Amino acid sequence: MDQHSSFAIGQKITLTIEDIGFGGEGIGRSGEFVVFVPFVIVGEVVAVELTEVKKRFGRARLVQVLQASPDRVSPQCRYFGDCGGCQYQHIDYALQLRLKHKQIVDLFERVGGFAKPPIDAVVPCPQPYGYRNRIMIRSQWDKFKKGLNIGFIRADNRLVVDLDECKIAEPALNEQIRHVRLNPPPKGGLKVVLRVPPEGWEVPRDSFFQNNFFLLPRLVDAVRERLRQSGSRFLIDAYCGVGFFSLELADLVERYLGVEIDSAAIKAARRNAISRGKPNGEFLAGRTEELLAEMLAKFDPRATTLILDPPRTGCPPDMLKLLRQLRPAQVLYVSCHPATLARDLNVLCADGVFDLTKIVPLDMFPQTQHVECVSDLRAPCSLERSKVTTHDGELSEEPEAPGTGRPEVCPTKA
Numbered sequence: 055m056d057q058h059s060s061f062a063i064g065q066k067i068t069l070t071i072e073d074i075g076f077g078g079e080g081i082g083r084s085g086e087f088v089v090f091v092p093f094v095i096v097g098e099v100v101a102v103e104l105t106e107v108k109k110r111f112g113r114a115r116l117v118q119v120l121q122a123s124p125d126r127v128s129p130q131c132r133y134f135g136d137c138g139g140c141q142y143q144h145i146d147y148a149l150q151l152r153l154k155h156k157q158i159v160d161l162f163e164r165v166g167g168f169a170k171p172p173i174d175a176v177v178p179c180p181q182p183y184g185y186r187n188r189i190m191i192r193s194q195w196d197k198f199k200k201g202l203n204i205g206f207i208r209a210d211n212r213l214v215v216d217l218d219e220c221k222i223a224e225p226a227l228n229e230q231i232r233h234v235r236l237n238p239p240p241k242g243g244l245k246v247v248l249r250v251p252p253e254g255w256e257v258p259r260d261s262f263f264q265n266n267f268f269l270l271p272r273l274v275d276a277v278r279e280r281l282r283q284s285g286s287r288f289l290i291d292a293y294c295g296v297g298f299f300s301l302e303l304a305d306l307v308e309r310y311l312g313v314e315i316d317s318a319a320i321k322a323a324r325r326n327a328i329s330r331g332k333p334n335g336e337f338l339a340g341r342t343e344e345l346l347a348e349m350l351a352k353f354d355p356r357a358t359t360l361i362l363d364p365p366r367t368g369c370p371p372d373m374l375k376l377l378r379q380l381r382p383a384q385v386l387y388v389s390c391h392p393a394t395l396a397r398d399l400n401v402l403c404a405d406g407v408f409d410l411t412k413i414v415p416l417d418m419f420p421q422t423q424h425v426e427c428v429s430d431l432r433a434p435c436s437l438e439r440s441k442v443t444t445h446d447g448e449l450s451e452e453p454e455a456p457g458t459g460r461p462e463v464c465p466t467k468a
């Protein structure tokens with residue numbers, strides 16, 4: 055027991071759930087003591103058992119739902135609750151969408167510092183189960199049953215839950231799971247990526263591709279619409295993978311330029327550009343943070359859109375600082391992690407260097423805590439470049455973007 059708390063691990067208490075935080079845990083209180091508990095819904099009264107106790111908060115496992123929400127539904131998957139893949143199968147899908155919207159608003163207010171963030175309703179996935187086109191299966195030796203567990207990491211520890219199907223995966227992947235189980239690896243420690251390849255794209259075995267084909271057209275529409283509105287003539291696609299956004303949008307711009315660290319993906323992007331008939335651009339292998347200044351210098355920033363689609367950790371601080379100085383007319387930041395997105399947009403938008411004009415959330419990951427967001431930032435033309443402050447508040451004389459001589463007028467704003 056924590057010396058400052060009157061609660062103890064193993065203690066059973068009753069809670070009313072007040073909120074569901076980003077990550078999926080419900081939040082309830084016993085007096086001043088805050089308790090986080092998974093697999094619950096706002097308004098429910100639940101009996102829980104404390105599994106972790108700190109001074110002011112604790113964690114618990116759900117023992118019984120005493121008063122169920124009308125939005126509670128039966129999970130489709132028999133491993134739900136044990137497997138760490140899904141957090142929301144017990145919640146009606148329409149409520150999952152509203153919940154994700156509220157979580158994004160909360161993060162943008164709390165972490166992003168935006169008073170009234172312009173966030174659209176979450177775009178639903180037309181197929182809330184059976185949508186994932188890529189999964190990673192692990193094998194782990196179970197010394198108690200003296201056999202292999204083959205499946206995903208558990209919800210409550212790093213062990214592997216043994217499973218023979220995944221309800222959010224495409225049916226073809228469940229066939230592949232059965233194949234892995236029929237031909238088990240000789241020992242534990244194996245990770246196998248199973249995927250359904252996208253039609254019309256070359257994707258190397260270990261390279262990234264968007265993992266929900268059912269909502270992908272809506273993701274492209276969202277980015278396309280924002281790019282079209284900007285009137286930009288040039289596109290820089292940072293963290294471009296196999297060239298997905300560049301090549302989907304190449305017809306809207308005169309030139310595109312993509313950058314990606316995965317050299318196999320970049321080689322595939324070049325071949326995808328040929329096979330998809332999009333010759334008006336090129337792909338560079340390397341780190342975005344090292345090549346971005348050079349890439350932005352190739353185009354007039356007043357007519358340039360930069361797509362940022364980094365891994366879930368977001369963008370490095372120095373790169374955000376650089377972007378505040380170089381200020382392309384539009385930044386379309388695509389992210390599957392609203393918390394790091396809110397953190398990075400807080401930096402980019404400080405002192406009005408960029409305006410956040412729109413966030414379009416898309417439910418690329420139904421039944422899970424994850425959600426994709428497309429955010430549209432514009433560099434206001436009224437801001438004098440020579441007076442842009444650094445994010446730490448110092449006034450800086452901004453260097454001219456190399457080779458551009460950017461004027462203060464901004465003719466391409468929507």
Ligand SMILES: C[S@@+](CC[C@H](N)C(=O)[O-])C[C@H]1O[C@@H](n2cnc3c(N)ncnc32)[C@H](O)[C@@H]1O
Binds near residue numbers: 298299314316341
């Ligand atoms: C979320 S994926 C986006 C891929 C692509 N935009 C798409 O839609 O298919 C992030 C990509 O960033 C790449 N990446 C990670 N760190 C990078 C870096 N420092 N510079 C460039 N690319 C990086 C990864 O290899 C991965 O392909």
